[in-house]
Amino acid sequence: MALNRSASPCATSISIDPDGEYLLGANVYTGHQLQRAIHCAHSVARAYEIADIANGGGGSVERSEIDDAQREAADAMGPQAMREIVASAREYNDALPRESELESEDGDSLLSAEENAEACAEGWSLFMHSRETLELRLERIDSPDEGDGALPDDAAAWLRVWTRATPLHLKVIDILKASSPAEYARIEAYVHGVEACHAPA
Numbered sequence: 001m002a003l004n005r006s007a008s009p010c011a012t013s014i015s016i017d018p019d020g021e022y023l024l025g026a027n028v029y030t031g032h033q034l035q036r037a038i039h040c041a042h043s044v045a046r047a048y049e050i051a052d053i054a055n056g057g058g059g060s061v062e063r064s065e066i067d068d069a070q071r072e073a074a075d076a077m078g079p080q081a082m083r084e085i086v087a088s089a090r091e092y093n094d095a096l097p098r099e100s101e102l103e104s105e106d107g108d109s110l111l112s113a114e115e116n117a118e119a120c121a122e123g124w125s126l127f128m129h130s131r132e133t134l135e136l137r138l139e140r141i142d143s144p145d146e147g148d149g150a151l152p153d154d155a156a157a158w159l160r161v162w163t164r165a166t167p168l169h170l171k172v173i174d175i176l177k178a179s180s181p182a183e184y185a186r187i188e189a190y191v192h193g194v195e196a197c198h199a200p201a
Helices: 031-051 063-077 079-092 113-122 154-163 167-179 181-197
Strands: 021-024 027-030 124-130 134-140
Touching: 021 031, 027 031, 031 063, 063 079, 113 124, 113 167, 124 154, 134 154, 134 167, 134 181, 154 167, 154 181, 167 181
Parallel strands: none
Antiparallel strands: 021 027, 124 134
């Protein structure tokens, strides 16, 4: 770990290399994970200060204010730790894990193991989000495992799936259209907006 120390005896700055590895307690974290953890801490602190009555807030934290923090926390933890956290949460709630996170109403998996592996290799997947209602979303994989692809953001995942006419991509578009119309509409509007910006004058 490289430390960049300032000239002042009272202040110390530490540069975190996103690709570096850092030992914290008994665990090794990447610089990317540490950066996301700091972003998460900032988002949570800000959300609660916005809610604080002394700061003019209403006394409770809005879900939308901490959604980003949850995503940052999941990214900081990494996929293996999140699988353990999910298992612990289900045990706490007496909820048995499903065979697949992505199931249709009749219990069939929406993507086969081979299709899911193909999607992960490109850096995206389908994720089920639980808010007031369950919503299926197409998102990039925030913390790719070895062999997974890497995309800069969810919008890149949208463009990849929408503009490539492979059987998998066409199937995913059909799934979203049928099972998650709000997500389908978001993606369609975004892609059409991008296409309009790049259309010849």
